[in-house]
Amino acid sequence: MAEAISVLEGLEGMTSPFGGRDAVGRGDESSSTRRLAAFEELVQRHQGQIYRVAYRLTGNHDDAEDLAQEAIVEAFHAFDRYQPGTYFDRWLYRIMSRTYIDIVRRRNRRPMISLDAPIGGEGDPLVALMGDSRDDPQQRTEATDLEATIQAALDRLPEEFRAAVVLADIEGLSYDEVARALRCPVGTVRSRLHRARQVLRDELGSHVSARRKDR
């Protein structure tokens, strides 16, 4: 509720197109300042979640910062379409998911791996690639090692599948919300999640069984 009220205050100036002629110059300036302030306040409040999604999607800080920044700038330009009182983070996830898939396709840096293809075998070029990019294993704690393994498994998923897993499993979005974010039918979200989790279960096999034994 507080979010809705403070944003409404910020939006007040920018949504009144009929300011007096004399006030145009000063009015525009102050309304755009208010708009920026309202937007920045919302971003600051949700920055942790926004960065978390960006990081889990991209798998590293460089790309995560680029993605978060690009999505936030996109959101700023589309801020007129944000409905105050609705979930800002969900709205931003929608923008970020599209930005992310666009960036990946534009750069075409990540190889597209089919979920039907064998993963993690000797012939998998990603295994060597990710092994090289990691820090010295001696310096890693067990916790970060597990995190790196999970992130590496996420990185192997095709981007649409990874986005579905990140939004549903890490952020806890419902199937409907994920479908809206990824602009696909709910049935597609369901099958993507199913296949992605199967692959992750195979990828993280040893951690999954180790946990079970611990109980």
Add this chain to the structure above:
Amino acid sequence: MSRHVSVDLSAYLDGALGVRDVERVKAHLDTCASCLQEYKGVQEVQRLLRSLPDPTPREGFTERLHWQLQREAARGPRLRFLNGVLGVFAVRPIRVALAASAVVLVLGLPLAWMTGQFGPRQMPLDTDAYLRHYVVLSADRSLVDEATTTFVSSDFGTPDQPIR
């Protein structure tokens, strides 16, 4: 034993199944060890994903973002339409080119046919036809010089009345 429920396990875990499907999956899991094992695996994957720690942005991220937004605000609103159109070209140039070609073919061919660029051509009109056209118009409106005017101003290709 009932049919395996592997496909429904994720939706079952997320509570995204209808009541009847929930009952069906639950009943199957009570009797099928392999599906139960798969279910526990999927459950564990979700637990691992949720246990991931929050990443900390690099130092200065908030400041860099602030300055970026200041710059964007000073720059003013974007030309959204142009951006969208050019963005599509940048992301999928081949698909867009193919789609554009398809549109040209679908719309262009019937148009070309209708305007006579392709297809059956009309017979060119000879001098006799123009004279007959002139006679017909003069007979209709003998007191007005419209017939002559029409004949003289016509481009010898498009008489405005059918020739009998």
